[in-house]
Amino acid sequence: MRPWWAVVVGLWVSTRHFFVNLGRFLRGSQDFTVYFPEQRFVHPPAIRGMPVLVQMENGKERCVACGLCEWACPTTCITIFPAETNDEVERYPEIFDIDMSRCMFCGYCEEACPEEAIVMSRQVEISSYSRSGSMWHKQDLLVPVSELKTRIDYLRSNYER
Missing domain, CATH: 3.30.70.3270 (Alpha-Beta Plaits)
Incomplete structure (x- = not known):
């Protein structure tokens, strides 16, 4: 495999993720990010805490x-x-x-x-x-x-x- 090919593949993956996230933003879909501690994550009943x-x-x-x-x-x-x-x-x-x-x-x-x-x-x-x-x-x-x-x-x- 040529060294420049790895760079092209890496740029392609980054570009694809950029446009997927841009499309989600333009459609107004919800963020995956939880801004802790201002927002709390709702844990499922199967969570194993302390x-x-x-x-x-x-x-x-x-x-x-x-x-x-x-x-x-x-x-x-x-x-x-x-x-x-x-x-x-x-x-x-x-x-x-x-x-x-x-x-x-x-x-x-x-x-x-x-x-x-x-x-x-x-x-x-x-x-x-x-x-x-x-x-x-x-x-x-x-x-x-x-x-x-x-x-x-x-x-x-x-x-x-």
């Missing part, structure tokens, strides 16, 4: 500290220590930490949880100025079940598949 813990209506977490989410996590960013309790039926985590600097938002923890206690929220803006700010503890992760209704309904609709 993993959070479901807090029931009575104020307790739904988690029973079984450790399946910790075991399923490929980056080992979840740390769980179950609390000592006299009740044999109900357990709860004393420590539940997620290191968001290691989390890759794969959703394996959500799939592994038998209690629907950890779900992927719609929260995607989790930046911090320090490494210690990326460690989220149980109190930071608790979200009321009413705020997670759309995600839980989406998960339940996938159970039938």
